[in-house]
Amino acid sequence: MGTWSFGRRARQRNRFEIEAMPHLDAAYRFALSMTRDAVEADDLVQETFLKALRSFDTYQEGTNCKAWLFRILRNTWINRLRGGSREVMADDAMESIQDAALAGWDDRSFYRSPDEASLLRATRDEIQAALAALPPDFRQAVELSDVEGLSYKEIADVMGTPIGTVMSRLYRGRRLMRRRLSRTLGIEEPGGGVEAGGEVVPLFGERIAGGANHGL
Amino acid sequence: MDCNTLARYLDLYLDGELAAEERGEIETHVRGCEACRRLVQGEARFRAVLRQQLLSVRAPGSLHRQVREHLESRRRFARASWGMPLAYAAAVASVAVLGYAVVATYPKAPDPVAGAVAAHVAASGPEVSGDRQQVDTFLKANAPFSYRLPLQEREGLRLVGARVTRLNGIPAVLYQYDAGGRRFTVAQYPPPTGSGEVSPRLDHRDGYTVATYPDQGLVQTLVGDLPEGEVSRIVPAAWSR
Structure with missing residues (x-):
């Protein structure tokens, strides 16, 4: 890189400050969701921001900087998983099990009358526990949409999947999460398919030994 | 409805x-x-x-401070560099302006480097997995140009697979290497027409370290989640100017 680029670099740092730095909290949330470990999340965010700063000239102005940072963060995390040869579970291969868990589900069951809208009294811990029970790809899709406000297209870019996959992960992830939460809060109606689904949670361990590998 | x-x-x-x-x-x-x-x-x-x-989940204050401190230290470095002699600065500035003008005037050339990064991220899996010999046999039958295995293998650096593809229209061979458990990709392709002489460069794109350098009539682009130091150990050729 030639010396002439220093002025450009200084400008780039200022732009980085304005465009990327405000997303530090969001990056940390996403990192925490992927790593489930505060120390590892901290480290992942630092590496992501270092890389983002060095790569900032490949960021396309006018696109969503938060989504761009998330993509770097997720790729970095996947590289670490690969490097440590940890198993990554093929979440989408579990569709039939997830569908069984959703049997008898009706979106309307919560919102039939005002006092049944008791999902609304869920605490942060309860919401986090319900999300944590989801397969990781589903959890990430739900959080990127519902918490971080990314569009389907942006989520597809972050996760490197087609939009259709994002939509199906969102659909299943949201409903699995609400069902779990409704059980925690004791508001699922009797016969609402609890038996049909059984206790699905233990199946969705983060990494299952011998689980299928995405080919990542 | x-x-x-x-x-x-x-x-x-x-x-x-x-x-x-x-x-x-x-x-x-x-x-x-x-x-x-x-x-x-x-x-x-x-x-x-x-x-x-x-x-309401927020990054700890210590993380905010660390990232900010890093940004500040890079900024100070950039500012200090403006202390160069004025005449030199002016000359440099005119070169920079010229550089922009060239970029702006010519139609966009096909960019195999961007293609190489996308291919690495997609990780669509090799057509042939195996050691050097197996990859060589496969490429003898399938490579669209006279390829050469790009890197010298050594302790902690192994060839593990390859595939034949096109990178934004340019025929290319993607080699997959393993460096102590970390995968990286080397894309090999003929120099794009009209690109002139390719000079070695080290880039960062979307968080990946990217090294592009000419090698005996072909161009190689290494893409990986590797520190610069490791890249320079793997491909010293990219830095021999």
Whole structure:
């Protein structure tokens, strides 16, 4: 890189400050969701921001900087998983099990009358526990949409999947999460398919030994 | 629009992924249907609760400080560099302007480097997996140009697979290497026409370290989640100017 680029670099740092730095909290949330470990999340965010700063000239102005940072963060995390040869579970291969868990589900069951809208009294811990029970790809899709406000297209870019996959992960992830939460809060109606689904949670361990590998 | 259709479009509607016309249909239905209104409002309220609860998770102050300090140290470095002699600075500035003008005037050449990064990220898997010999046999039959295995293998650096592809229109061979458990990709392709002489360069794209350098008539682009130091150990050729 030639010396002439220093002025450009200084400008780039200022732009980085304005465009990327405000997303530090969001990056940390996403990192925490992927790593489930505060120390590892901290480290992942630092590496992501270092890389983002060095790569900032490949960021396309006018696109969503938060989504761009998330993509770097997720790729970095996947590289670490690969490097440590940890198993990554093929979440989408579990569709039939997830569908069984959703049997008898009706979106309307919560919102039939005002006092049944008791999902609304869920605490942060309860919401986090319900999300944590989801397969990781589903959890990430739900959080990127519902918490971080990314569009389907942006989520597809972050996760490197087609939009259709994002939509199906969102659909299943949201409903699995609400069902779990409704059980925690004791508001699922009797016969609402609890038996049909059984206790699905233990199946969705983060990494299952011998689980299928995405080919990542 | 009936109640079942509304239930199917509920996510798309609340996610803001519907066109104005479809949105209008939903809103018309909801105005006239108590049950659907409850569904839409209930779901919207729950999402608001979820969002509000989870947005309260923040990065620790120490992390904010560390990232900011790093940014500041890079900024000081950049500022200090402006202390160069004025005449030199002016000359440098005119070169920079010229550089921009060239970039702006010529139509965009095909960019195999961007293609190489995309291919590495996609990780679509090699057509042939195996050691040097197996890859060589496969490429003898399939490579679209006279390829050469790009890197000298050594302790902690192994060739593990390859595939033949096109990078933004340019025929290329993608080699997959393993460096102590970390995968990286080397794309090999003939120099794009009209690109002139390719000079070695080290880049960072979308978080990856990217080294592009000429090697005996071909161009090689290494893409990986590797520190610069490791890249320079793997391909010293990229730095021999």
